[in-house]
Amino acid sequence: MxxxxxxxxxxxxxxxxxxxxxxxxxxxxxxxxxxxxxxxxxxxxxxxxxxxxxxxxxxxxxxxxxxxxxxxxxxxxxxxxxxxxxxxxxxxxxxxxxxxxxxxxxxxxxxxxxxxxxxDFCDGGDMNEYLLSRKPNRKTNTSFMLQLSSALAFLHKNQIIHRDLKPDNILISQSRMDASDLEPTLKVADFGLSKVCSASGQNPEEPVNVNKCFLSTACGTDFYMAPEVWEGHYTAKADIFALGIIIWAMLERITFIDTETKKELLGSYVKQGAAIVPVGEALLENPKMELLIPVKKKSMNAQMKQLIKEMLAANPQDRPDAFELELRLVNIAFKDSSWDT
Structure with a gap:
């Protein structure tokens, strides 16, 4: 160089x-x-x-x-x-x-x-490659959810809205795994569409609330975009929606084929006849639409089901923020070990 x-x-x-x-x-x-x-x-x-x-x-x-x-x-x-x-x-x-x-x-x-x-060098590829080359594993699912919610809470605390959360942009590091069978480390990457919310108003020293920082440029990847992003008026709650799509897809192994690359990708969607439609786009057309969760499994832990539904709420105000999300996932992971994913 x-x-x-x-x-x-x-x-x-x-x-x-x-x-x-x-x-x-x-x-x-x-x-x-x-x-x-x-x-x-x-x-x-x-x-x-x-x-x-x-x-x-x-x-x-x-x-x-x-x-x-x-x-x-x-x-x-x-x-x-x-x-x-x-x-x-x-x-x-x-x-x-x-x-x-x-x-x-x-x-x-x-x-x-x-x-x-x-x-950082990540030796395990991206989240799609890692999960889709292995059988579903509850321990891995739990670990990945906790790691992702922790990363998002950290980013939002640092006034960063990612705007393109998807399994392609989540990298896997296996270098620290050892004989004790630890789960790999996830790393949120690709910040090319991210936005740093700067302080404005009366007190520039006061921390910025990313959930009150409104953005107007519609960007991201269709299958993970919140309904309000399609309209071009959104906050960091759009990241919560994207993570809801990722977690739902991971738990049920819901995939679609990318039309350009022909790769199989993790991502949940809504079926409309023979077509598959991004959840955000479908909710924009019909905000009162009831999402079928779970869509493939026979059952899902009630707390997890409720949390995913809230993360994918058509109204961003009905979604938890990143800090509440992290706490609720910790509670689900450690206080209720009976759910099967």
Missing amino acids: VSSQPKYDLIREVGRGSYGVVYEAVVRKTSARVAVKKIRCHAPENVELALREFWALSSIKSQHPNVIHLEECILQKDGMVQKMSHGSSSSLYLQLVETSLKGEIVFDPRSAYYLWFVM
Whole structure:
């Protein structure tokens, strides 16, 4: 990455998305494994997604075991590299910010601009790959629900709305698993659509309530989007809805085939004749629609069933916030061991 003395050695490509390539790499000095995401800044959309991810991850002052950690971000222009910091006065950084704000490239398009994100390396693929290659396991389900709710509570406490929670964006780390049969560690990743809610109003020092921070850009992935996101007026409660879709799909192993990639993905939906419709879209059309939970299993623990229904409520005010959700899942996991998932 650095023309004179590279700090990292890229080993192999492990993933490729619409705006970046992810590599497994090692730190030369320590031989530690890391993930390096290389993003080419050749289009305003790429720059905006990259900066959103950078701003979200660099705004977190502490680490959480279930949220991907950004070790550092390096900005490369042709053969020149520099470490990027949030709020930097570097001309290269400011050109990227201006590109994002204006929606057009403001730097020399003949130069090759790249951002390199150095993050935790997750060796177990994503949540889809991990769960769909194994038989359903109640212990794994419980562990994953607790980890995901903890991650979401942490993000919302740090004023971050993820906006694209889905199994594809939840990575699995098995490196710390041992003979005691511990469950793998989940890490919420891909913050390209995330929004950091900034303080405004009378007291900028007062913590921002993400459930009162309204956003208007409809974004995300159809099958996990809350009804209000489709309308373009929503808060962090949209993340609760997405997590409800994920948990419901995980417990019942509900899947659909992605029309573009042809991959089998975890995600719950509503059937309308021969068609499958995202739950959020169906609720937007009919807010009083009663969701059939469970849809495949014969029964489900009453508390779990009620919680999923509340997470998927058409009215976001009827959904628990991330902190209540975490507490309720802990209670379900540890106080009632009779439910079968």
